Amino acid sequence: MTEFSNLGLSQPIMQALALKEYGQPTPIQAQAIPILLQGRDLLGIAQTGTGKTAAFMLPSIDRLINSDKRPQPRTCRMLVLAPTRELASQIAENARAYSRFSPLSVTTVFGGTSVHKNKQELSRGVDVLVATPGRLIDLIEQGALMLRNVEILVLDEADQMMDLGFIHALKQIVKLLPAKRQSLFFSATMPKAIKELADKFLTDPTQVAVAPAASTAERVDQYVTFVTQTEKQALLTMMLRAGFSEKGNMDRVLIFTRTKHGADRVVKLLNGNGIAANAIHGNKSQPQRERALADFKSSRVKILIATDIAARGIDVSGVSHVINFELPNVPEQYVHRIGRTARAGAAGVAVAFCADDERAYLKGIEKLTKQRIEIAPLPENFVAEANRIKATRVAPAVQPQGQRSDGDREDRNRVRRPKSRRPNFGAAGAPKSNRARRRASGR
Numbered sequence: 001m002t003e004f005s006n007l008g009l010s011q012p013i014m015q016a017l018a019l020k021e022y023g024q025p026t027p028i029q030a031q032a033i034p035i036l037l038q039g040r041d042l043l044g045i046a047q048t049g050t051g052k053t054a055a056f057m058l059p060s061i062d063r064l065i066n067s068d069k070r071p072q073p074r075t076c077r078m079l080v081l082a083p084t085r086e087l088a089s090q091i092a093e094n095a096r097a098y099s100r101f102s103p104l105s106v107t108t109v110f111g112g113t114s115v116h117k118n119k120q121e122l123s124r125g126v127d128v129l130v131a132t133p134g135r136l137i138d139l140i141e142q143g144a145l146m147l148r149n150v151e152i153l154v155l156d157e158a159d160q161m162m163d164l165g166f167i168h169a170l171k172q173i174v175k176l177l178p179a180k181r182q183s184l185f186f187s188a189t190m191p192k193a194i195k196e197l198a199d200k201f202l203t204d205p206t207q208v209a210v211a212p213a214a215s216t217a218e219r220v221d222q223y224v225t226f227v228t229q230t231e232k233q234a235l236l237t238m239m240l241r242a243g244f245s246e247k248g249n250m251d252r253v254l255i256f257t258r259t260k261h262g263a264d265r266v267v268k269l270l271n272g273n274g275i276a277a278n279a280i281h282g283n284k285s286q287p288q289r290e291r292a293l294a295d296f297k298s299s300r301v302k303i304l305i306a307t308d309i310a311a312r313g314i315d316v317s318g319v320s321h322v323i324n325f326e327l328p329n330v331p332e333q334y335v336h337r338i339g340r341t342a343r344a345g346a347a348g349v350a351v352a353f354c355a356d357d358e359r360a361y362l363k364g365i366e367k368l369t370k371q372r373i374e375i376a377p378l379p380e381n382f383v384a385e386a387n388r389i390k391a392t393r394v395a396p397a398v399q400p401q402g403q404r405s406d407g408d409r410e411d412r413n414r415v416r417r418p419k420s421r422r423p424n425f426g427a428a429g430a431p432k433s434n435r436a437r438r439r440a441s442g443r
């Protein structure tokens with residue numbers, strides 16, 4: 001088994017790592033670190049949760065320390081481009097931790113923060129700059145930053161960059177970089193368009209691939225509950241009440257909606273039912289986003305509702321449950337979502353609420369992950385309870401009670417989990433089958 005001590009990292013980095021108590025390097029770290037220490041370019045196919053940030057940060061910091069240069073005014077020595085503010089903040093947080101025993105400076109620039117402050121921070125030059133592409137270009141155009149001294153370039157989550165329409169900005173940035181540099185390019189997926197983009201950035205790269213997107217799913221206990229759109233809110237409320245009760249097993253819950261408005265609606269209804277929750281999405285101001293994330297990280301508010309973009313890169317350890325309030329229409333997005341739990345080896349639970357109009361999405365997800373997702377029936381007392389829950393309109397009782405699903409043909413191939421790991425609907429009743437619901441939905 002590879003150890004960090006065998007990878008060739010120097011003393012200040014090893015000291016910083018000791019504080020992290022990581023144990024062994026992850027596969028991408030074991031593969032990428034020796035290559036990057038040699039100064040080679042890298043094409044990494046990996047998603048968040050694989051330890052990729054340390055895989056590129058540790059050797060880069062090592063090289064920056066050892067080359068013993070100083071940043072010149074309005075320049076940076078290492079540039080990391082990330083698609084979202086949250087991911088940029090997180091990468092910078094990691095960079096600061098890993099460079100703790102060195103004199104390197106780390107700065108972030110992204111939209112929603114003060115341009116004036118960005119300019120001030122860049123004026124003397126920085127060693128490591130973590131940026132989102134839009135703000136970076138603004139600062140370059142205003143003469144606050146030049147890229148001619150970049151020694152190391154990292155482009156993180158390239159597929160997400162493309163989805164967010166940053167391609168033009170990236171092409172603009174690449175023209176301003178010096179030809180002699182080390183380049184690292186990471187993406188969770190590698191379709192043709194991303195490969196072409198990578199070719200523009202990299203020279204003779206070594207390719208490292210770990211845990212293709214779909215395989216994260218294997219480490220998460222996954223369930224799907226069939227429910228109508230109008231019943232979802234009641235089901236969520238019941239599930240959270242049970243999960244955070246004395247008998248419950250929820251510590252911190254991340255809930256996904258497809259839209260920003262959907263996220264706000266869920267927060268409003270939960271708050272109306274006496275459940276504290278925050279939302280994080282693109283319509284929130286930067287301070288609101290930071291506060292929501294800080295509340296969640298500190299467990300002050302244990303429920304966070306997020307859209308896919310905002311959640312990208314969120315790294316909070318101890319997310320016990322991911323709830324897909326709405327299924328994503330892109331199957332890979334589901335894998336990203338449930339990857340927020342079960343990070344760095346821990347186990348987690350993911351529950352999907354699937355309405356009739358989302359069945360096709362569920363099929364797509366099961367095809368991608370090559371897994372059947374186990375059905376978690378609605379709680380026995382669902383209809384009565386749901387009617388009691390404030391501000392929720394509940395559809396007529398289509399839910400048959402008291403049938404077991406074990407003999408169902410569709411269920412036979414599903415992995416049965418120990419009962420204790422199944423979603424906890426509380427003491428009010430043992431889960432019963434919703435077979436008729438499944439029949440009605442064609443499963």
Ligand code: AMP
Nearest residue numbers: 022024025026048049050051052053344
């Ligand atoms: P990343 O894929 O970079 O987002 O990292 C995911 C999480 O794994 C972060 O919380 C890291 O702190 C953590 N991590 C990174 N490397 C290791 C390691 N070798 N052992 C345990 N945890 C790690």
